[in-house]
Amino acid sequence: xKLHEYQGKEILRQFGVNVQDGKVARTPDEVRAIARxxxxxxxxxxxxxxxxxxxxxxxxxxxxxxxxxxNGEKILGMDIKGLTVNKVLVTKAVDIDAGVEYYVGMIVDxxxxxxxxxxxxxxxxxxxxxxxxxxxxxxxxxxxxxxxLRPYEAREVAIKAGFKGNLNKIADMMVKMSEAALKRDxxxxxxNPLFVGPDGxxxxxxxxxxxxxxxxYRHADLADWRxxxxxxxxxxxxxxxxxxxxxxxxxxxxVLGNGAGIVMTSLDVVNxxxxxxxxFLDIGGGAKAEIVYNAVKLVSKDTDVKAIFINIFGGITRxxxxxxxxxxxxxxxxxxxxxxxxxxxxxxxxxxxxLAEVGSPLIQMYATMxxxxxxxxxxxxxxxxK
Amino acid sequence: MGILVDNNSRVIxxxxxxxxxxxxxxxxxDFGTQVVAGVTPGKGGTDFEGWPVYNSVAEAKAAHDANVxxxxxxxxxxxxxxxxxxxxxxxxxxxxxxGVPTVDMMKAVQEVKTLDAQSxxxxxxxxxxxxxxxxxxxxxxxxxxxxxxxxxxxNPGRIGLISRSGxxxxxxxxxxxxxGMGTSTTVGIGGDPxxxxxxxxxxxxxxxxPDTDAIVVIGEIGGADEExxxxxxxxxxxxxxxxxxxxxxxxxxKRMGHAGAIIMGDVGTPESKLAAFAAANVPxxxxxxxxxxxxxxxxxx
Numbered sequence: 001x002k003l004h005e006y007q008g009k010e011i012l013r014q015f016g017v018n019v020q021d022g023k024v025a026r027t028p029d030e031v032r033a034i035a036r037x038x039x040x041x042x043x044x045x046x047x048x049x050x051x052x053x054x055x056x057x058x059x060x061x062x063x064x065x066x067x068x069x070x071n072g073e074k075i076l077g078m079d080i081k082g083l084t085v086n087k088v089l090v091t092k093a094v095d096i097d098a099g100v101e102y103y104v105g106m107i108v109d110x111x112x113x114x115x116x117x118x119x120x121x122x123x124x125x126x127x128x129x130x131x132x133x134x135x136x137x138x139x140x141x142x143x144x145x146x147x148x149l150r151p152y153e154a155r156e157v158a159i160k161a162g163f164k165g166n167l168n169k170i171a172d173m174m175v176k177m178s179e180a181a182l183k184r185d186x187x188x189x190x191x192n193p194l195f196v197g198p199d200g201x202x203x204x205x206x207x208x209x210x211x212x213x214x215x216x217y218r219h220a221d222l223a224d225w226r227x228x229x230x231x232x233x234x235x236x237x238x239x240x241x242x243x244x245x246x247x248x249x250x251x252x253x254x255v256l257g258n259g260a261g262i263v264m265t266s267l268d269v270v271n272x273x274x275x276x277x278x279x280f281l282d283i284g285g286g287a288k289a290e291i292v293y294n295a296v297k298l299v300s301k302d303t304d305v306k307a308i309f310i311n312i313f314g315g316i317t318r319x320x321x322x323x324x325x326x327x328x329x330x331x332x333x334x335x336x337x338x339x340x341x342x343x344x345x346x347x348x349x350x351x352x353x354x355l356a357e358v359g360s361p362l363i364q365m366y367a368t369m370x371x372x373x374x375x376x377x378x379x380x381x382x383x384x385x386k
Numbered sequence: 387m388g389i390l391v392d393n394n395s396r397v398i399x400x401x402x403x404x405x406x407x408x409x410x411x412x413x414x415x416d417f418g419t420q421v422v423a424g425v426t427p428g429k430g431g432t433d434f435e436g437w438p439v440y441n442s443v444a445e446a447k448a449a450h451d452a453n454v455x456x457x458x459x460x461x462x463x464x465x466x467x468x469x470x471x472x473x474x475x476x477x478x479x480x481x482x483x484x485g486v487p488t489v490d491m492m493k494a495v496q497e498v499k500t501l502d503a504q505s506x507x508x509x510x511x512x513x514x515x516x517x518x519x520x521x522x523x524x525x526x527x528x529x530x531x532x533x534x535x536x537x538x539x540x541n542p543g544r545i546g547l548i549s550r551s552g553x554x555x556x557x558x559x560x561x562x563x564x565x566g567m568g569t570s571t572t573v574g575i576g577g578d579p580x581x582x583x584x585x586x587x588x589x590x591x592x593x594x595x596p597d598t599d600a601i602v603v604i605g606e607i608g609g610a611d612e613e614x615x616x617x618x619x620x621x622x623x624x625x626x627x628x629x630x631x632x633x634x635x636x637x638x639x640k641r642m643g644h645a646g647a648i649i650m651g652d653v654g655t656p657e658s659k660l661a662a663f664a665a666a667n668v669p670x671x672x673x674x675x676x677x678x679x680x681x682x683x684x685x686x687x
Contacts, residue, residue: 110579110609114492145492185489214461215487246640260577261551264606264633265674271635272673280636285533285552313553313560314535344560345535370673 001211004047006089007225008189008209015180017173017191019204022091031072034090035065041093044071045206046078046085051126056080061093094195094205096124101193101205102163103127104174106143106181108188108212115143115181117154117174119161123193137161149178165196173202184222185215234279234302241294244282247302251278252380253373254299254337257311258283266311269369275377278304287317292325297334307338307379311369314345323351323365327358337383338362340376342369388525388571389546389591389598390478390514391454393418395529398446400425400457400467403434406482407458410533411437414456417530417539422450444474456480456522456531464518465490468582472498472513475505480531481517481582491518491580498582515582521552521574524559532574534559543568545681546592548585549604550577550611554632557674558604565678570598577606585615593623600626600681603668607633608654616662626684628677629663629670631656 003011009019021038024047025031035042046058053059058080062068068090078085101123109116120138122130131138139161143149154171163170173194181189190208197203211219238245244260253270255277257263267277279302283295299308312322322343329335339362343351355365366372397414401407402424412435415421423438423446430441440446443455455476459467464483471479472494479498495515502513516523522532527542533552538560545562547569549555555574562569573588575581585603592598601623605612612631619627634656663670669684671677 108488108492108579110581110611111614113495113580145489145496182489185487187488212488214485215489217462218487248637248640257553259551259553261549261555261604261606261632262553262557264551264636265554265557268633268635269673277635280640313556345556346537368675 001213001216001222001226002049003209003211003225004049004087004089005045005206005208006047008207009204011180011184011209012177012191012204012207015176015183017176017180017204018202020091020094022089025072025088025090026076026086028069028072028076031088031090032065032069035062035068038092042068042090043093044068044075045089045091046075046080047087047089048080048083048085050081050083053080058085094197094203096195099195099197100164101195102161103130103190103192104177104194105188105190105192106178106186109142112142114145115178117141117143117149117157117178119157119163119174121162127190127192143178145182148182149175151175163196165200165202169200170194170196170202173204184219185212186210187212234298237298238281241291241298242284243295243298244280244284245298246280248277248279251276251304252306252384253376254278254281254302254305254308255311256281256283256295256299256308258285258287258313258317262311262313266309266369266373269311269373270309270377273370273373273377275380278302285317287321289321289324289328292322293328296326296329296339300329300334300337305337306383307340307376309373309376310339310341310343311372312341312343312345314343314347317345318347319343319345319351320347320354323354326363327354330358330360330362335362338364338376338379340364340366340372340379342366342372388528389588389595390523390571390573391525391529391531393420393528395454395531396420396422396450396452397454397456397529397531398423398425398443398450398452400443400455400471401459402426402437403429403439404458408434410458411435413533413536414530417536419529419531422452442474443471443476447474447476452476454478454480454531456482458482461485461487465494468494468515469497472501472515475510475513477511477513478531479513479515479582480520480522481515482520482522482533483517484519486518486578488578488580491578495580495582516573517576517581519578520576520581521555523571523573524569525571526569534572534574538563539569541566541568542570544570544597544599546570546595546598546601547572547604548588548601549574550606551604551632552577554604554630554674558602558630558677561674561678562602562681567678567681570595579609584611586611586618589615589618589623589627593625598625600628600684602677602681603627603629605629605631605659607631607636607656607659610654610658612659613662616666616668619668620666626681626687627668628680628684629668630674630677631659631670
């Protein structure tokens, strides 16, 4: 689960990180009230789950209350990469020119089977850009998952990265960030910029925080931080059924299968067939007819989808259960788009018999995933007049 | 023969009495695997479909001289189940469970490595974890410690198979089976970001296996395991290796079902994996059926 900046900052604050003061506003009037309370220049920042807010005009320096109100009006309701801004964070502004901006972050790194701590004196920029242009400017350090980051390690990293200021306090901030990452099951946490003012004291001006979905069960206190309105409606529905579902842009073929690997390969196969996948949907293992029915229902709701490609390699999953689910969807009038499927494995012959009985041109079974994908691609492209 | 498991493997099932544990215990037995006991804390001393059930791995191991444990414990207790097996000195631990929190896996994998090193230093056989979120492993014609469908392993052969994906393991095994080549051992290493055994850990076992002539590596986007495998192959492997990369058309920054299948920045891209395999002279199939032709070509050289 991705957290908003203000939520990530709240977690860091709970772990003792020195975080820039700020409050959330939902109306321009609230923005003005917060600016008045702070009595100093503020920054109004869109709270949406996408990168590049600043470039999109979602972050604005506001020297006066009136300007803050005006910026609140501009940013609230604005569309950033398809997401509407419903909230802004109003923070005290700092004089960036009086200090320096650094970067620190931690990510789950499969190559070291733990977290990797990253630090760079090139703060304030997207770390990917720094990594691409000047990888030597990012210092990396594996964090022991049992002990967490120790202060001496943090100092060592800070020194190597060329950080200046109160090194003990900077290292302390990194240690606390590491504690937050481990205790709150982060997948990624960044403090960027980590601002060090003329007094040498570090201050977290912005943060990114993403929590491992598999660990959400032990962070029940954060459950209501999940904002359904910030997610794609079909993704919300998919999560109710327990499917792994990703909506893809510019697609016309709905893709579903049993297992992440086979669905990923199905996307590749649809691309090769000359169409575009509209989604990734993994129904998991051992699916019964009802699960398949729900999956077909979900994919059918997507207006981008013109044909559906089902790719199943059944071990525990039975082909006849898959066929039953699809037939049920047809009988209930949910299925109005062609379904082209490859179902190999357990009870394949029973599935064929069931489909033959129904005899609908909307549902066809093929011997290989390539044939099924080709047909789905043809149908989808034809429906779009391609 | 094959690697890691064979018909001498004595397997216990952690979580045998649960739904998944029960059905796969039966399927493994049907395959011919020596499943000797189950472990379900609190049900020790009972019998489950003819298998004795114990309260702990240590008890089951001692009573049956078991040397493999397969785990079907729900996510919240799965990493702990791994640690229990590792501390009981179980040489091979296979974690099937999907959805284990990553931080738990980081800690468990690190501790297993420490115990492995200790065991080896003391002259023991070490401790290896495979998975989590994996389909397990099969040595064709001998033993299955996993959840693969039995019927795709009807044709023991001489091709080793390693994969991050469960379903694609089945797909490749079936292709090899149908092509009359068959597999020696299949190892599903799992799709999570932190797993116990990587491609590069399995490759030397196949290189040393007299019953394996060539190896198929089924990778996917995300992480740099394939790149590490390519480097290992270039430096150490004499047997031919053929690769396949799944998810080549997936968009950046989106997690494709597997927690580990995400392209972050420039790490984990299909381009970097293809380049690494190219540098190691490993042919990469564009579609899975092409794997067969490539293996044939490699073997005829």
